[in-house]
Amino acid sequence: MSVHINAAKGDIAPVCLLPGDPLRAKFIAENWLDELRLVSSVRNMFYFTGKYKGCPISIGGSGMGCPSIGIYSWELYTVFDVQCLIRIGTAGSYRQDLGTYELLNTSEACSESTYALDAFGFPEKIIQAQGSVFGLINSVAKERNQKLSPAVIHSSDVFYRQTGLTPEAVSKYHCVAVEMEAFALFSNAKYLKRNAGALLTVSDVIPTGEAISADKREKSLVPMFELALESAKRVSEQYQLT
Numbered sequence: 001m002s003v004h005i006n007a008a009k010g011d012i013a014p015v016c017l018l019p020g021d022p023l024r025a026k027f028i029a030e031n032w033l034d035e036l037r038l039v040s041s042v043r044n045m046f047y048f049t050g051k052y053k054g055c056p057i058s059i060g061g062s063g064m065g066c067p068s069i070g071i072y073s074w075e076l077y078t079v080f081d082v083q084c085l086i087r088i089g090t091a092g093s094y095r096q097d098l099g100t101y102e103l104l105n106t107s108e109a110c111s112e113s114t115y116a117l118d119a120f121g122f123p124e125k126i127i128q129a130q131g132s133v134f135g136l137i138n139s140v141a142k143e144r145n146q147k148l149s150p151a152v153i154h155s156s157d158v159f160y161r162q163t164g165l166t167p168e169a170v171s172k173y174h175c176v177a178v179e180m181e182a183f184a185l186f187s188n189a190k191y192l193k194r195n196a197g198a199l200l201t202v203s204d205v206i207p208t209g210e211a212i213s214a215d216k217r218e219k220s221l222v223p224m225f226e227l228a229l230e231s232a233k234r235v236s237e238q239y240q241l242t
Contacts, residue, residue: 131195
């Protein structure tokens with residue numbers, strides 16, 4: 001076990017999905033995994049392991065923001081020997097033509113965060129998805145005839161921001177949407193030479209104020225959940241992790 005995950009060695013599968021919300025992890029696990037086990041519940045940040053179409057997969061919460069996902073992903077990689085983490089979450093669109101329910105596959109995440117610099121001495125403010133996960137997700141989406149857009153994402157340190165104060169990196173790197181975690185996940189994976197991807201559903205359109213209502217979010221995210229599960233299975237097969 002680790003400081004924040006009280007699973008035993010071997011209880012976490014080599015491929016793990018990371019929604020921010022532990023209750024979302026619970027929802028996915030209970031509806032899509034067989035032979036399901038709750039393997040960690042420290043701080044009510046639930047982690048489940050089961051099988052998806054015969055493939056071992058774990059699903060657990062990452063919390064909100066770079067520091068939180070930085071902790072959980074580091075422990076999953078280093079203590080539990082996870083080989084691939086796929087963040088699944090929501091994002092706010094910076095563009096009017098990128099509407100709610102759109103699926104985004106993060107190619108790169110930029111940030112004003114000092115996470116990568118302070119943790120590893122990485123000076124860059126933009127970091128790619130790591131390993132082959134980005135390409136595998138694209139391939140699976142194509143096979144499923146599922147619309148998916150590659151996207152450069154802004155991983156913000158700030159959720160509530162004074163109107164008009166947008167970080168320079170958003171325009172510099174042509175970010176299409178904002179979330180809060182992918183930059184730290186990609187940083188950890190880069191340093192540890194592991195695989196990491198981030199699959200996002202647009203939940204809000206910032207210029208127009210359009211948003212998916214709270215009561216519709218769970219079901220509206222199902223296409224993302226299923227694409228993530230199929231992609232996780234593909235990763236396991238490619239790296240012979242089953």
